[in-house]
Amino acid sequence: MPQCDYCESFECESRDDQEYLEHLAHEHMDELSRIDELKVENEWEGSIDSVVNPTGRFSPLMMGAMAAALVFVVGIAVVSAGSGVSDSDNAEMPDSEDNDWIYTQGTIEVTVDGEPVLLDERNTSEEFYVEDGSDIWRMNVPSEERLTVGESLVKLDILSSPAGQVSDDLVDDPSDAEIQITVNGESTDLDASLTDLDDLEVIVQTS
Numbered sequence: 001m002p003q004c005d006y007c008e009s010f011e012c013e014s015r016d017d018q019e020y021l022e023h024l025a026h027e028h029m030d031e032l033s034r035i036d037e038l039k040v041e042n043e044w045e046g047s048i049d050s051v052v053n054p055t056g057r058f059s060p061l062m063m064g065a066m067a068a069a070l071v072f073v074v075g076i077a078v079v080s081a082g083s084g085v086s087d088s089d090n091a092e093m094p095d096s097e098d099n100d101w102i103y104t105q106g107t108i109e110v111t112v113d114g115e116p117v118l119l120d121e122r123n124t125s126e127e128f129y130v131e132d133g134s135d136i137w138r139m140n141v142p143s144e145e146r147l148t149v150g151e152s153l154v155k156l157d158i159l160s161s162p163a164g165q166v167s168d169d170l171v172d173d174p175s176d177a178e179i180q181i182t183v184n185g186e187s188t189d190l191d192a193s194l195t196d197l198d199d200l201e202v203i204v205q206t207s
């Protein structure tokens with residue numbers, strides 16, 4: 001059985017199951033790796049602060065109850081307004097089956113000759129951007145327009161084309177630059193899709 005990465009006193013069926021994520025949120029919030037932190041955040045769809053009650057204990061059940069209450073209140077509002085709008089028209093939950101947008105995220109690191117590049121200053125688009133002061137990328141696009149690794153790096157002006165030409169805004173002489181791109185530690189094709197929780201690393205070397 002897999003064990004907890006942080007304390008070895010916890011065993012679980014799978015590192016992705018909710019019990020393990022609850023354990024991480026509960027016991028190890030201060031020491032989680034970026035990826036584990038994102039997994040925990042994803043499990044509770046967004047802000048950890050909003051689901052940790054004042055004693056620091058997680059309460060997903062309470063979240064469920066609150067969500068149900070909200071749906072109930074919205075439902076009453078819709079009914080009493082007599083608008084005839086159906087529930088599905090009102091659904092805006094990211095996990096909704098009607099949802100045809102991608103809201104996905106992961107981590108990114110770009111270095112040029114070993115020096116980290118400040119990525120949040122390079123955002124050009126809300127389709128793919130790096131969150132302020134962080135190493136977290138976010139992709140928000142219609143699902144049929146999921147970006148490839150190459151397209152995502154163009155949005156940060158790391159590449160000037162999705163085919164792999166290094167941007168002349170990143171290095172003085174792109175023709176001399178060698179670029180190495182890995183996703184989750186493995187080298188990747190530029191036309192591979194970037195998916196949830198992917199750990200993207202770009203190493204550029206100039207001669």
Ligand SMILES: [Zn+2]
Pocket residue numbers: 004005006007008009010023027028
């Ligand atoms: Zn643990």
